[in-house]
Amino acid sequence: MLNRVTLPVTAFAQNCSLVWCSATNKAALIDPGGETDRLLAEIKQRNLTLESILLTHGHLDHVGATGELLKTQQVPVIGPSKEDEFWITALDQQVQMFGFAPVPHFAPDRWLKGGDSVQVGNETLEVYHCPGHTPGHIIFVHQAQQLAFVGDVLFNGGVGRSDFPQGNHAQLINSIKHTLLPLGDEFTFVPGHGPESTFGHERLHNPYLK
Numbered sequence: 001m002l003n004r005v006t007l008p009v010t011a012f013a014q015n016c017s018l019v020w021c022s023a024t025n026k027a028a029l030i031d032p033g034g035e036t037d038r039l040l041a042e043i044k045q046r047n048l049t050l051e052s053i054l055l056t057h058g059h060l061d062h063v064g065a066t067g068e069l070l071k072t073q074q075v076p077v078i079g080p081s082k083e084d085e086f087w088i089t090a091l092d093q094q095v096q097m098f099g100f101a102p103v104p105h106f107a108p109d110r111w112l113k114g115g116d117s118v119q120v121g122n123e124t125l126e127v128y129h130c131p132g133h134t135p136g137h138i139i140f141v142h143q144a145q146q147l148a149f150v151g152d153v154l155f156n157g158g159v160g161r162s163d164f165p166q167g168n169h170a171q172l173i174n175s176i177k178h179t180l181l182p183l184g185d186e187f188t189f190v191p192g193h194g195p196e197s198t199f200g201h202e203r204l205h206n207p208y209l210k
Contacts, residue, residue: 134167
């Protein structure tokens, strides 16, 4: 079973997800945007072993703690898709744009593309490419538990911004309608900000999908 806890971090209340395999206690952090000490304390409190950092996209509020975590955690950084490399190499500019304190630089150990998968202990997360918010945005899907971690593609009652460099609103809506929603109405998703929802609820009620 894949266990999880959502940890909103930074002034942007970005949903970092700590996920772990119940059989092995091996864990991953999805989108560690900040508050490194708090994230490490959660891992220690639950007696977990961090084995990877998983990134949906390259925006600072989702990757900001990565370099700091790597100072003490010898784990691979996996994701996003290589099309977001320009965001990650521009961390200094992002710090200025978002009003963050400076953060250490890092480079992903593995870029992802649609059709890939990643392991968290014995559990498998499938990877889907969902561009629009950023060109290299990916999501992580756990089919057995009908659960998706969608970053800033889709929100409860909203969708991701597309006014950042290389964003594309039409592409974003296409990703939602042709990649996310076909996964099934019963799927619960964890967005990058705000409360969880289901794809079925958003299909019926999200004003941006009408």
